[in-house]
Amino acid sequence: MRFLAIYRAPETCEPPTPGHMAEMGKLIEEMTNAGVLLATEGCMPSAAGARIRLDSGKVTVTDGPFTESKELIAGFALLQARSKEEAVEWTRRFLAVAGDGETELRQICDFTSQPELAAAGELAARA
Numbered sequence: 001m002r003f004l005a006i007y008r009a010p011e012t013c014e015p016p017t018p019g020h021m022a023e024m025g026k027l028i029e030e031m032t033n034a035g036v037l038l039a040t041e042g043c044m045p046s047a048a049g050a051r052i053r054l055d056s057g058k059v060t061v062t063d064g065p066f067t068e069s070k071e072l073i074a075g076f077a078l079l080q081a082r083s084k085e086e087a088v089e090w091t092r093r094f095l096a097v098a099g100d101g102e103t104e105l106r107q108i109c110d111f112t113s114q115p116e117l118a119a120a121g122e123l124a125a126r127a
Contacts, residue, residue: 002038002080002108003087005094009074009101011046011065020097027097035080036090042075071101078108 016024031037043049046064053060066072077094081087084107091103 001083001087002078002110003084004106004108005077005079005087005091006073006104006106007075007077007094007098007101008071008104009098010070011067011072024097027093031079031090036086038078038080040075040077043073046072074101 028037028040046066046069049064049066051062051064051066053062079087079090081090084105087105091105095101095103
């Protein structure tokens with residue numbers, strides 16, 4: 001099973017120290033060697049981003065920073081785990097290193113193991 005781990009941190013959090021980066025590097029190496037971590041990246045501050053919304057056919061673009069949010073997406077990881085419980089455990093270990101914030105864990109749809117979703121996806125692609 002694959003999971004997307006979306007890490008949210010306070011917008012005002014401090015940049016990581018070299019020691020903190022080394023600790024995170026060790027965890028990333030362990031997760032990669034275990035075959036759990038497929039990809040991971042951090043995100044730039046929201047001031048460098050934009051939100052794009054479609055509402056009733058009208059597109060609006062709002063440039064950052066997004067001051068109305070207390071926590072913003074700071075990074076993501078793509079995990080390969082045998083179960084949701086295993087993905088949760090790896091995420092707990094990540095948060096112990098990352099510090100304050102939260103991670104939303106979402107299982108990724110696997111069309112090959114769910115034929116009903118694959119059929120719906122094929123219909124949507126033809127439309």
